[in-house]
Amino acid sequence: MSIEIIVFVIAASTTFFNNALHWYTQVTTYPLFGWVGQTEFVSFHKEYERRLPFSIYIPYMLLMLSTLLLVFVHPVEVKLGWVLMLLVLNASIMIISLTFAVPIHNRLQRQGYSDKGSIRRLIQYNSVRLIASSASSVIMLYLLIGLLLNRTATSL
Template sequence: MSVVTTMAMYTVGVSALTTRVSYPLYAAVPAPAFVAYHRRYNRQILPVIIVPAAICFLGCLSLPFLRPAAVPVWVALLIAAGGLIALLATVTAAVPAHLRLQRDGFATDAYARLRFADRIRTAACVGSAALLVWSMVLAFVPR
């Protein structure tokens, strides 16, 4: 559980940086340079964004099955729901938007879809991370 909590906190930080810095910069890249910029961005994100996020999302999904006894089932289910929502927002909206941006260049509608998916993913990650921290307190702090 501590690994999932750590990855969730890390993912929240990366999500905040992406929301506030990385994605807004997309709109500032000159159109002729956008595809090259996006390809370079995508080559860099596997170890710092994709792998930790996958660990977080899948770890959240596994929590109802692997939760410590002190963590209520409903809390584990909410954490899992956050992981599922984040995963679905990524796979169904963010990834297709990224693929389109990389293939066709900057497009307002693909960018808007990416930003929408990012807001959903970030909110889900924040919710799961907060519940995971609370679960760590329930599971490991003596009362």
């Protein structure tokens, strides 16, 4: 197996995994913030943030590193323009997070309780990240199918 295929498989895997994380956050994690009692919220939120490095930050870092590496090392069948589009979509997730979601999380932590408006905004901002990660997954699936069809046709 060539290095180009290995990098592509890692990038595809991390793309799909991160998209699943955004779906999970949208459907489960953020809505549950509103169900946590006011007295338990600070400790719940601290525990949530303590778990972020392994559940969110490391997978996202692997996504960005593999996508960046894919810019330089990609199968010939995969056009550079598509890889750059993946990079832009994946980078937009971090920009949205740092610009919108992190300040809300910080405010929730400071105020010591969750309010429905903040939870609603977290879900709205995550929906934008979800659109970006889903678009990235659709592009990756398109590239994966094209690569498989091309390689299959070439080997016949």
